[in-house]
Amino acid sequence: MAGVSAFEELEVWKKARVLTKNVYELTKKEMFFRDYTLREQIRLASVSIMSNIAEGYERDGNKEFVQFLSIAKGSVGEVRSQLFLAYDLGYLDQNKFKEFYDQTRVISKMLANFIIYLKKSWMKGHKFVKAEEVVELNI
Numbered sequence: 702m703a704g705v706s707a708f709e710e711l712e713v714w715k716k717a718r719v720l721t722k723n724v725y726e727l728t729k730k731e732m733f734f735r736d737y738t739l740r741e742q743i744r745l746a747s748v749s750i751m752s753n754i755a756e757g758y759e760r761d762g763n764k765e766f767v768q769f770l771s772i773a774k775g776s777v778g779e780v781r782s783q784l785f786l787a788y789d790l791g792y793l794d795q796n797k798f799k800e801f802y803d804q805t806r807v808i809s810k811m812l813a814n815f816i817i818y819l820k821k822s823w824m825k826g827h828k829f830v831k832a833e834e835v836v837e838l839n840i
Contacts, residue, residue, distance in 0.1 A: 708758035713811040717751035717773070720804050724780065727801070733792040743783040749776035750808065763819045770819070774812040781805040 708714050724747040727733060728740045750773045757769025781802060788798040 708755040711754065711758065713808060713815060714751055714754045714758075716804070716808050716811065717747075717754060720780070720801075720808060721747040721751055723801065723804070727787075727793060727797070730792070732790075733787065736790070736792070739783060739786060739790075739792075743780055743787070746776045746779040746783065749773065750780070754812075763822060767816050767819050770812050770816050774809055774816070777805050777809045777812065781809075 705711060721744075724743055728744060733740055753769045753773035753776065757766040757773070760766055760769065784793075784798060784801050784805070787793050788795070793801070
């Protein structure tokens with residue numbers, strides 16, 4: 702994560718933000734909007750993705766970050782599952798479903814790779830680094 706100084710710089714967070722915006726736009730459509738339960742569930746799950754990436758990053762420890770990324774990855778699966786239901790109910794057409802499905806697959810793969818990277822990293826997070834090491838690492 703060298704060179705990243707805020708969660709807003711993480712590509713996976715940026716993609717999660719776009720997905721969340723797209724989910725909100727999709728769920729504003731009349732048929733979807735009327736289905737309060739599904740609408741709120743898919744919105745909450747999409748917000749959970751970007752929120753958990755951000756919260757994990759701010760924890761400053763790789764173990765905690767991995768835990769929050771895992772939660773975010775689970776929320777991606779939840780969004781994808783709800784997209785199937787929305788498609789089955791006719792709330793989105795096949796092209797729109799594929800667009801959202803592809804977005805969730807990309808984010809899921811990015812999160813999986815990020816988790817692998819963090820688990821292998823020698824750096825365990827800012828809160829585990831001694832003050833003199835922080836100066837050396839320009840953190």
